[in-house]
Amino acid sequence: MPxxxxxxxxxxxxxxxxxGLLGVALELGYAVGPAEYTAIGLLWRxxxxxxxxxxxxxxALRFRLVVPLLALVLTTGYVFGMELTPPGxxxxxxxxxERLDExxxxxxxxxGLYIVRYMMxxxxxxxxxxxxxxxxxxxxxxxxxxxxxxxxxTGSPHPSLDGRL
Numbered sequence: 001m002p003x004x005x006x007x008x009x010x011x012x013x014x015x016x017x018x019x020g021l022l023g024v025a026l027e028l029g030y031a032v033g034p035a036e037y038t039a040i041g042l043l044w045r046x047x048x049x050x051x052x053x054x055x056x057x058x059x060a061l062r063f064r065l066v067v068p069l070l071a072l073v074l075t076t077g078y079v080f081g082m083e084l085t086p087p088g089x090x091x092x093x094x095x096x097x098e099r100l101d102e103x104x105x106x107x108x109x110x111x112g113l114y115i116v117r118y119m120m121x122x123x124x125x126x127x128x129x130x131x132x133x134x135x136x137x138x139x140x141x142x143x144x145x146x147x148x149x150x151x152x153x154t155g156s157p158h159p160s161l162d163g164r165l
Contacts, residue, residue, distance in 0.1 A: 006061040009061065010054040010057040011050065013053055014049070014050035014052075014053040014054030014057070017052075017053035018046055018049035021049055021076070021080075021119065022046070022049070024080065024083060025083075025115040025119075028089055028112065029089070030089075030109075030112075030115065030116055032115075032116060034046075045120070045122070048119065048122030048123060049119055052122040052123075052125050055068070055130065056068035056069045056071065056129045056133070057072075059129075064149055064150060065133045065136050065149060067135070067136040068129040068130070068132045068136070071128070071129050072129060075118070075125060079118045082114040088111065089109050089111050089113070090109070090111060090112070091107050092107070092109075092110065093105070093107060094106040094108060137149050
């Protein structure tokens with residue numbers, strides 16, 4: 001049975017990850033607040049941000065796999081970097097581009113939306129992080145120069161895990 005402590009720490013990191021990204025997105029003026037989504041949409045988007053960070057942390061704590069965690073840090077750092085370095089996001093009404101007299105109410109964002117795209121594609125990023133973990137686990141299991149993940153070593157305290165991921 002998985003350690004509750006590892007799961008709790010992983011979920012805590014996931015919640016902090018989601019809160020940080022959403023805080024920056026709201027500060028930049030993106031419409032990502034809870035009022036913008038249905039209950040299912042809210043669960044999918046906010047829950048996705050939590051899970052996309054919690055799973056690599058859990059893999060690092062449970063199997064000592066560092067590649068998914070490194071990929072998470074690099075991806076999140078890239079998103080924050082693109083959003084927070086100049087030029088910041090600029091919001092324009094389509095009327096400005098079409099030279100219309102009255103605003104249309106359709107807003108276009110320039111130099112931004114990295115956080116929103118990351119949030120919308122959290123499931124894709126999660127699959128990528130899981131694949132990176134799988135590649136690392138297989139590499140560490142088959143390559144003698146790298147230490148095998150704990151679950152793959154013989155003499156494991158859990159006999160059911162010997163030789164298995």
